[in-house]
Amino acid sequence: MIVIDPDADRPVYKQLADLVREQIESGELPPDARIPAEVVYVQEHGISRDSVRKAMAQLRHEGLIITTARGSRVRPAPAREEITVDEGLAYARMPTEPERRQLRLQPGVPVLVIERPGQEPEILPADRAAVRIRREGHG
Amino acid sequence: MIVIDPDADRPVYKQLADLVREQIESGELPPDARIPAEVVYVQEHGISRDSVRKAMAQLRHEGLIITTARGSRVRPAPAREEITVDEGLAYARMPTEPERRQLRLQPGVPVLVIERPGQEPEILPADRAAVRIRREGHG
DNA sequence: ACGTATTTGTACGTATGTATC
DNA sequence: AGATACATACGTACAAATACG
Numbered sequence: 001m002i003v004i005d006p007d008a009d010r011p012v013y014k015q016l017a018d019l020v021r022e023q024i025e026s027g028e029l030p031p032d033a034r035i036p037a038e039v040v041y042v043q044e045h046g047i048s049r050d051s052v053r054k055a056m057a058q059l060r061h062e063g064l065i066i067t068t069a070r071g072s073r074v075r076p077a078p079a080r081e082e083i084t085v086d087e088g089l090a091y092a093r094m095p096t097e098p099e100r101r102q103l104r105l106q107p108g109v110p111v112l113v114i115e116r117p118g119q120e121p122e123i124l125p126a127d128r129a130a131v132r133i134r135r136e137g138h139g
Numbered sequence: 140m141i142v143i144d145p146d147a148d149r150p151v152y153k154q155l156a157d158l159v160r161e162q163i164e165s166g167e168l169p170p171d172a173r174i175p176a177e178v179v180y181v182q183e184h185g186i187s188r189d190s191v192r193k194a195m196a197q198l199r200h201e202g203l204i205i206t207t208a209r210g211s212r213v214r215p216a217p218a219r220e221e222i223t224v225d226e227g228l229a230y231a232r233m234p235t236e237p238e239r240r241q242l243r244l245q246p247g248v249p250v251l252v253i254e255r256p257g258q259e260p261e262i263l264p265a266d267r268a269a270v271r272i273r274r275e276g277h278g
Numbered sequence: 279a280c281g282t283a284t285t286t287g288t289a290c291g292t293a294t295g296t297a298t299c
Numbered sequence: 300a301g302a303t304a305c306a307t308a309c310g311t312a313c314a315a316a317t318a319c320g
Contacts, residue, residue, distance in 0.1 A: 208315070
């Protein structure tokens with residue numbers, strides 16, 4: 001069993017985040033699986049709730065888990081609708097909090113910005129949209 | 140002067156984040172400007188350092204500020220190099236922590252993923268890259 | 279080279295509030 | 300109503316990085 005070492009160079013909360021991330025990536029914690037409650041990690045590893053919360057916050061910002069008042073779960077791989085764009089520029093950034101609320105985005109989800117010539121930029125949720133780039137005459 | 144109300148419906152740390160975000164968006168805190176030290180907000184608003192740190196963390200995750208051991212600054216608008224892609228799919232997500240370190244990304248910076256047919260996905264820093272979509276015969 | 283001041287980072291504690299079942 | 304679990308908010312202490320004299 002991998003244990004958390006408070007004397008290690010790496011902070012306790014990052015060690016826990018690494019641990020849980022590996023469990024998610026290995027499939028030990030599959031999509032939609034329940035993440036143990038904060039107090040479980042506190043007791044199992046003898047660390048503070050503060051450290052557990054920081055670890056979970058990090059995983060949330062990485063888009064790996066979703067947290068509600070009932071607990072956290074492994075975030076399933078998003079299904080993205082393909083948007084076809086003829087001409088323009090596409091880039092990504094994090095939404096501001098007001099934007100995030102308006103677009104009803106989970107924490108840890110970027111926005112995809114599409115700038116088309118002569119139009120307002122279009123702001124799309126990056127967990128629900130992807131840009132299909134297509135050579136003309138092939139679709 | 141806008142003050143922070145501990146009895147408001149909105150949490151103290153989000154009120155402070157809103158306040159500083161507005162100062163950034165209005166230009167009162169221009170790009171590269173120094174953000175006051177945590178202790179300044181603690182004293183000026185009579186709130187805990189914990190709340191100030193949570194507010195700054197939120198702004199960091201929104202990509203609005205950059206924090207070092209010497210303090211925080213307003214993040215300048217990123218200059219993105221345009222990548223031209225003939226054919227494929229582009230989407231965005233947050234990097235995991237190991238990815239973030241490897242790509243030397245600031246917190247709050249997504250990655251742009253380009254999937255081309257028959258190739259490994261290309262992972263680009265979203266603050267330095269954008270995808271140019273071009274109709275054939277127009278570039 | 280060294281200590282000091284400043285500022286953020288980590289880690290603990292406690293208490294209370296809010297949402298959900 | 301009660302149990303569970305996360306959210307907010309205060310406190311303390313010490314570590315680490317950086318800049319300055």
